Amino acid sequence: MMKSRMTAISAGLLLAVGLLPQANAAMMHHQGMMMDETGMIMNANPDRLPRDCPQISETVELTIRAGREHAKKFPGKMFAYDQQEWNVKPCAKINITFINDDHVRHQMMIHGLPGYLYPEGMLHLELFGHGQLKASMILPSRKKTYLVHCELPQHQEKGMKAQLKVDGGDGDLPSIPGLTGPVRADVYPVNWSRQHIGMVLFSILIGSVVPFLFRKWIR
Amino acid sequence: MTPKKRYLLISLVAALAGAAWWLAPFGLEKGGALSPSTVYTRSAETGGTEKPCPDEHPEWRQAQTIDGVSIDEALSCDPDNPYDIAAAVKGTNNISMATLMQTRMAQDAVVKKDDLDGDGDPDVIEIKLEVVELNGASPDGEFLINTFDIAPGIKPGLWVFAPKSQGMALKNFFTMQANPILRAPSPTIRVEQGDTVKLTLENIHYLPHTIHLHGVDHPFMTAAGEDNDGMEEHAVFPGASHTYEMKPRHTGTMLYHCHVQTAQHMMMGLSGIFVVEENKPNNWVQTFNIGAGQVRHPSVKVKEGYSREFDLLYQALDKKLSAVIQNANDARLISKRMSREYNITESHENYFLLNGHSFPYTVRDGLIAAGENENIKLRIANAQRSPMALHIHGHKVTVTATDGVERPEAVRETRDVLDIAPAQRIDVDLKTVNDGLHSYGPGVWMFHDHASNGETTDGMEPGGNISLIGYQAYLDDKGMPKMHDEMLDVAFDKNYYAKKQPPWAQGDFTEMLGEPGRIEPNILKLAAFGLSCGGAFGLFVYLIFTGYRRRQ
Numbered sequence A: 001m002m003k004s005r006m007t008a009i010s011a012g013l014l015l016a017v018g019l020l021p022q023a024n025a026a027m028m029h030h031q032g033m034m035m036d037e038t039g040m041i042m043n044a045n046p047d048r049l050p051r052d053c054p055q056i057s058e059t060v061e062l063t064i065r066a067g068r069e070h071a072k073k074f075p076g077k078m079f080a081y082d083q084q085e086w087n088v089k090p091c092a093k094i095n096i097t098f099i100n101d102d103h104v105r106h107q108m109m110i111h112g113l114p115g116y117l118y119p120e121g122m123l124h125l126e127l128f129g130h131g132q133l134k135a136s137m138i139l140p141s142r143k144k145t146y147l148v149h150c151e152l153p154q155h156q157e158k159g160m161k162a163q164l165k166v167d168g169g170d171g172d173l174p175s176i177p178g179l180t181g182p183v184r185a186d187v188y189p190v191n192w193s194r195q196h197i198g199m200v201l202f203s204i205l206i207g208s209v210v211p212f213l214f215r216k217w218i219r
Numbered sequence B: 001m002t003p004k005k006r007y008l009l010i011s012l013v014a015a016l017a018g019a020a021w022w023l024a025p026f027g028l029e030k031g032g033a034l035s036p037s038t039v040y041t042r043s044a045e046t047g048g049t050e051k052p053c054p055d056e057h058p059e060w061r062q063a064q065t066i067d068g069v070s071i072d073e074a075l076s077c078d079p080d081n082p083y084d085i086a087a088a089v090k091g092t093n094n095i096s097m098a099t100l101m102q103t104r105m106a107q108d109a110v111v112k113k114d115d116l117d118g119d120g121d122p123d124v125i126e127i128k129l130e131v132v133e134l135n136g137a138s139p140d141g142e143f144l145i146n147t148f149d150i151a152p153g154i155k156p157g158l159w160v161f162a163p164k165s166q167g168m169a170l171k172n173f174f175t176m177q178a179n180p181i182l183r184a185p186s187p188t189i190r191v192e193q194g195d196t197v198k199l200t201l202e203n204i205h206y207l208p209h210t211i212h213l214h215g216v217d218h219p220f221m222t223a224a225g226e227d228n229d230g231m232e233e234h235a236v237f238p239g240a241s242h243t244y245e246m247k248p249r250h251t252g253t254m255l256y257h258c259h260v261q262t263a264q265h266m267m268m269g270l271s272g273i274f275v276v277e278e279n280k281p282n283n284w285v286q287t288f289n290i291g292a293g294q295v296r297h298p299s300v301k302v303k304e305g306y307s308r309e310f311d312l313l314y315q316a317l318d319k320k321l322s323a324v325i326q327n328a329n330d331a332r333l334i335s336k337r338m339s340r341e342y343n344i345t346e347s348h349e350n351y352f353l354l355n356g357h358s359f360p361y362t363v364r365d366g367l368i369a370a371g372e373n374e375n376i377k378l379r380i381a382n383a384q385r386s387p388m389a390l391h392i393h394g395h396k397v398t399v400t401a402t403d404g405v406e407r408p409e410a411v412r413e414t415r416d417v418l419d420i421a422p423a424q425r426i427d428v429d430l431k432t433v434n435d436g437l438h439s440y441g442p443g444v445w446m447f448h449d450h451a452s453n454g455e456t457t458d459g460m461e462p463g464g465n466i467s468l469i470g471y472q473a474y475l476d477d478k479g480m481p482k483m484h485d486e487m488l489d490v491a492f493d494k495n496y497y498a499k500k501q502p503p504w505a506q507g508d509f510t511e512m513l514g515e516p517g518r519i520e521p522n523i524l525k526l527a528a529f530g531l532s533c534g535g536a537f538g539l540f541v542y543l544i545f546t547g548y549r550r551r552q
Helices: A002-012 A021-026 A194-213 B003-023 B082-090 B097-102 B262-267 B300-305 B319-324 B331-341 B361-365 B485-491 B507-513 B523-551
Strands: A033-035 A039-042 A059-067 A085-088 A093-100 A106-111 A122-127 A131-138 A144-149 A161-166 B064-066 B069-071 B110-113 B124-134 B158-163 B188-192 B196-202 B212-214 B241-246 B252-257 B271-277 B308-317 B351-354 B368-370 B375-382 B388-392 B397-402 B417-420 B425-431 B444-449 B467-471
Touching: A039 A131, A059 A106, A093 A106, A093 A122, A122 A131, B003 B523, B064 B082, B069 B082, B082 B097, B082 B110, B252 B262, B252 B375, B252 B425, B271 B300, B271 B308, B271 B375, B300 B375, B308 B319, B308 B368, B319 B331, B361 B467, B368 B375, B375 B417, B417 B425
Parallel strands: A059 A093, A085 A161, B124 B196, B188 B271, B308 B375, B368 B467
Antiparallel strands: A033 A039, A039 A122, A093 A131, A106 A122, A106 A144, A144 A161, B064 B069, B110 B124, B124 B158, B196 B241, B212 B252, B252 B271, B308 B351, B375 B425, B388 B417, B388 B444, B397 B425, B444 B467
């Protein structure tokens, strides 16, 4: 229910709030934001072209799932998206279907977008619980890597972090599970065994014998 | 070398070694007739101090009406956001969007509906709480995120139950500070006797938690036959949600807390007050009391007998336990260090909180502002690990209820030290009647745990759960106590709690009680020591070398 309603509204929201009276009754508006009891969309942009884009280059249908189960493949993490990286062409339009597989809140925020299209430079999708919503956005042409994350306390920190690359991106962000290393790494003990120690001692022995074996050449 | 010369050189080596011994420098030296002069340490220049009252929202102090909810005046410097109060009274489902947007609460944080007994107030109350980590770690660098200072510069890692919120958890884009409803303590929850209450825990945290309704009348199982007592074996795991049900028949001041690894999780901050108010007509109770303590929309029953009401929750933190969540990001490492390496039987409480803050921050929002000849209701809960001996200066107060059960008039004690066992609650009448017993007259009177650890912040006094009862005549227009500027100036300084700032180093006493300087090393003496050492060693080696050559 939410899905269809939000799709309908996101299409019309920024154009004219008054044109969709039935939608206004169902959802509440607050400056570029739509919210009902199941979730919220801030700054969706289905049709306004960035200044540097003469037209939409490609339309990408993106399903992004969020939840605990997607973190299973990342030891020590707790929450994650089902993918950690997406690549699109410059001036691509993305139709996002955001699905929350958990029974608590999750967000999907994309940061670093041009402020004249996306206030605060951000697209913000949030589901208040299990469910899904749809929203669209159009990316500028610049070769850039955008941060995608859930800003709930400790969600990005515990794995819910990803990146969206336009035209191959301009680098990688740190601490993306399975993709890039953290800036502040955890420290784990190394599993030393007797065999490892023996191997080191044996290597030292071999290393010290080598000069004698090749003493003719050394002279 | 002649033997004579040789003996002479050996004697010289001995003499030089002796001189080196005599000249040897040490880390500590005795002072002389004049001990080292006082070092200037007042840290104002280094940016340690902050304004005692930032005065961010003076308009929040006024009595006001929002969405039809009357909100009492709060005199303290940093009172609660009145929009939060309006939302907590009417329900997030019954307020205007404009009001909701002034809070950070989700639309379903507290849903109020169905006047089942037809007495003019809603009787079905659905409350949603999340577990939030404050001052947590980040893999992205050496910083803490969603910060909450309990005192100047003090950011221990802690967990709170928070009303379900929406949008950004940070205050804004330019800070790591948590937004204002993500704060300690966990909010006081208020419901009416006989309400059908559904309390949902939506666990957004990365460890399992529960809500145990301590002292609140609740069935052992939910209607669906699931756990309703919040016990450890029915933990709500990350990403999951569970609803506890109750229809409390008995009124009083109760508690709620997490019952997973209770020792650690309560020491991390997961506890709050739960109040069941008497059923009265048109009794819209303030379901969340977030932060400051003053109940600015008291229940009908409380309004009948009291001019003001305050919820006072005492908590304590162990800095070692709090550091566990700041020193790792891997949930398995955190879990291991918290559950198996941390040992509560070998632990200390280091930080003492009253409504989430330690002195001097308690003065900003936890101050009990009062007029003369008032009857003020205090609901006090001890969620520390250790017992408390709460002492109130200038007053003797009367305990009217213990653990949510009214005391008969005949056994009500009037005292100035209140012993409160861990997890115990007391209801207290504070009378500001200047009769030499209940009050010694207007003033700014301190109240604090007299088990003296509680007066300190990691050993630094004044700190801990010290707060003030401020009579209006003694408060300025920002709700700060008059005539305490010097003391507040010292305490609103993070260098003071970092133990870099001597107390009393002010005015005439700057020299006498300031930081003693260090003894400057004597450069000539150092050089002489070095030369003697070197000479002795050099000569010694020379002698051995020449002796060896001669034998050859």
